[in-house]
Amino acid sequence: EAGVAQSPRYKIIEKRQSVAFWCNPISGHATLYWYQQILGQGPKLLIQFQNNGVVDDSQLPKDRFSAERLKGVDSTLKIQPAKLEDSAVYLCASSSLPGYGTEAFFGQGTRLTVV
Amino acid sequence: AQTVTQSQPEMSVQEAETVTLSCTYDTSESDYYLFWYKQPPSRQMILVIRQEAYKQQNATENRFSVNFQKAAKSFSLKISDSQLGDAAMYFCAYRSAGGSQGNLIFGKGTKLSVKP
Numbered sequence: 001e002a003g004v005a006q007s008p009r010y011k012i013i014e015k016r017q018s019v020a021f022w023c024n025p026i027s028g029h030a031t032l033y034w035y036q037q038i039l040g041q042g043p044k045l046l047i048q049f050q051n052n053g054v055v056d057d058s059q060l061p062k063d064r065f066s067a068e069r070l071k072g073v074d075s076t077l078k079i080q081p082a083k084l085e086d087s088a089v090y091l092c093a094s095s096s097l098p099g100y101g102t103e104a105f106f107g108q109g110t111r112l113t114v115v
Numbered sequence: 116a117q118t119v120t121q122s123q124p125e126m127s128v129q130e131a132e133t134v135t136l137s138c139t140y141d142t143s144e145s146d147y148y149l150f151w152y153k154q155p156p157s158r159q160m161i162l163v164i165r166q167e168a169y170k171q172q173n174a175t176e177n178r179f180s181v182n183f184q185k186a187a188k189s190f191s192l193k194i195s196d197s198q199l200g201d202a203a204m205y206f207c208a209y210r211s212a213g214g215s216q217g218n219l220i221f222g223k224g225t226k227l228s229v230k231p
Contacts, residue, residue: 003159033218042119042206042221043160056218089158104219106160 002026004107006092012113018080021110025073025094031055033104034067034077035091043091049075082114117142119209121222128197129230135182136192136225138207146212149183149190150219154204163205166190168212194227202229 005024013019025032030051035043046065048056052072060067064083069075079086089111093104118141128134140149151163166174166183173181178198182191194201207222 040223042208042223043219044221045218048218091158091160093160103162103165109158111158 004092004094004105006090006107006110008110009108010111010113012115013082015084015114016081018078019082019112020079021077021090021092021112023075023077023092023107025075025092026096026105029094029096029105030072031095031104032069032075033093033095034075035093037089037091037109039088046077046090079112082112084114087112087114117144117147117209117211117220119207119220119222121207121225123225124223125226125228127228127230128194130197130199132197133193133195134197134227136194136205136207136227138190138192138222140188140190140207140209142188142209142211144211148210148212149181150208150210151179151181151190151192152206152208152221153201154206154224156203160206164192197229199229199231202227 007022032049034046036046037043046060047067049069052069067077089109091109093106095104120139147168149166152160153163154160164174164176164179166181173183178195180193204224204226206224208219210219
């Protein structure tokens, strides 16, 4: 079974530039999550999709971050314009059923450096 | 709001020995799930073990076991017969059994080193 795919693995941009990350979840997984992991901290949820609908985006900085999952499969997370404090690892995860004890499978993440 | 606290930023263990990683959490809910995830340098989070709050029996997965104390809101991970491949960041995570349908709330992590 193929895992969660993310690209790119690394990205370096200047502040005020824009950047996009891509995630392809495990086939058949309806739930998709984007997490932000700042160095030295645990991951923090940015947004959760159930199929192509948003379940939770309460911690997404909507003035600069946006995400979509148009066909209920792969997803894109965008930052525009980027700030220095956006430097972090962005993790995508998916699960087959919404929440509870169901295991979430994670991708390898994208390490973003904003200079 | 729920919080997860890992009070040990770093731990070290000798190969083949046993180590225990601590985790406490705060919640007003009675039904929830707890997890330990391992994150090696490759950055991919890997599930180590999970515990359902309604189960009194502590979960066990091969060399990994937990000590779940619901009243004390404590959820520690014991790694027996430590191996070099166990070296990684370990994150404790909480998931509500309701509400936002699955958001994992993570602690800050514990970096485990294994000495040969």
